[in-house]
Amino acid sequence: MNEILSVDRLGQRGDGIARGPSGSVFIPYALPGETVRAVVDGERGQLVEIIAPAESRIAAICPLFTRCGGCAAQHMAPGLYREWKRRQVVTALEHAGVAAPVGDLVDAHGAGRRRVTFHARRQGEAMVAGFMAARSHELIAVEACPVLAPGLDRAPAVAQMLASRMGGAGKPLDIQITASEAGLDVDLRGHGPLGDRLRLALTQLAERLDLARLSNHGEIVVERRPPLQRMGKALVAPAAGGFLQATALGEETLAELVTAALPKGRRAADLFAGCGPFSFRIAERMQVTAIESDKAAMLALAKGFGATPGLKPIATETRDLFRRPLLEHELNGFDVVVLDPPRAGAEAQVRRLAASKVRDVIYVSCDAGSFARDAAILVAGGYALEAVTPVDQFRYSAHVELVGVFRRGRKG
Structure with missing residues (x-):
């Protein structure tokens, strides 16, 4: 059905949301404040015409925008774009009942995706x-x-x-x-x-x-040549096909937020450590135990550490933290725990952290929803969510990273 609709707000995926005859209609590439003509099928709308464009609409940088599925937001002016991404984090925490200060979105696109x-x-x-x-x-x-x-x-x-x-x-x-x-x-x-x-x-x-x-x-x-990536002082060849942050500046920004939040202490755990983007930087100040399920990633981290002078010791362990999370007695020896789990979050590990004596937890996340769920568990276990910083390394997409800093007094 062809409808003329007024767009009220943006959805999580960047769709404009309008009020239709039967409820909310999600219209890709429509912006708040616009009057549009759309073909409506249930709650989905296909944009046909922009009758009255919003002031926040700008020209896309790519001729394939709206055809290619890689980008969702090339048409958003910077102010609207930044607030849309930040709002995703705010909304997720609100839905989970977690109160926390959420900072401004940090641009970490840099030279582009690597x-x-x-x-x-x-x-x-x-x-x-x-x-x-x-x-x-x-x-x-x-x-x-x-x-x-x-x-x-x-x-x-x-x-x-x-x-x-x-x-x-x-x-x-x-x-x-x-x-x-x-x-x-x-x-x-x-x-x-x-x-x-x-x-x-x-x-x-x-x-x-x-x-x-x-x-x-x-x-x-x-x-033919080791495909080296710089991680702090180290040069590391990640495992073939292994995980790597999307942009070099994104990795640097997340690592800077992590290291800035480190407390005074001697021992840190880096969980879901990958090939060591945080471990190497933490090891400039503290001993690190890096744990990751991917054996090849752990081997790459260990090799990078062996070739890098001037770092505190880094121990590695291959372990599936979803099936075998660190238990309370294993956690209690650390002054801080850093974790960077996949999109599903780290619920099993977070429950053990909530019951532990670890004072400081620094949580790096690529999904605001799973982070908010895990944050609620930590808060219920006595932590305060001191700060949340959204980070944008997937420019023009609906994805947003973040770093959350949790602190509390020691138990016992």
Whole structure:
């Protein structure tokens, strides 16, 4: 049904929310204060025409905006954009019943995203590499992306060449490309095990494309140069296909917030530590026990530590903190616990923290909802949420990171 609607506010995903005949209607790319014409189907609306634009509407920086699904907010003026992202954190805490001061959004886009995943699908006789369309399974070929760091300028062409070479099986592929100090680090997903002929062909193609490293499902095909990333004083080669913060400035910003909140003390635990972006920086001041379920990440961290002088000791442990969270007696020896869990949060571990004697907890999160749930558990266990800082390293997307600082007096 074609309706003329007035947009009242923004939703969590960046949709404009209007009041329709049957309730709220979510209209992608509409902004508060606008009068729009939309085709309405239940609570979803498709924007047809902007009858009266808002003053907060600006021109998008990419010609593929609204077609490509990677960006949701290129049309928002900076003030509206910052408040929309900050409001996501405020709202999540309010819903969880947690009172806390939430700071202004910190811009951590920097030079752009240093990691990107291209999808490759067969279209006719050829494999095409690109991004998925907004709210669709349609693939859009891309030649360039304005949110990527300069080190990824070649990434679209590299993804296309790899997709073409692997297209014989006709399988959908994901091609993750990371900019490193040694060049491009590529991990392929979706093909399954490689035969000898394809492995040799990919090795030759990696040489021709001058890749630092090429891996398949995290298994190294060829490493021509270690794909090093700087983490504080350390140079680290992350595990093939392993986790890395989206932007270099994002990692630096989160780490600065973590280290600024460290209390005086000797021992810190870094939980869900990855390959050590926080561990290395904390170890400039305190001994660190880094715990992570990914063995390859722990090996990368240990290797980076072994090559970096001037740090306090870093011990590593491979452990699934979802199934085997640290127990109270294990936690009580630490002066501070830092944790950076996946999007699902760390409920099992947080419940143990709430029952422990640990005085300071610094929680890095990529999901405001799971953070708010876990924050409520910590607050109920006697912590005060002293500060929350939203961090924006996924510019133009609906994602927001944050750092929360919890403190309390010691028990017992």
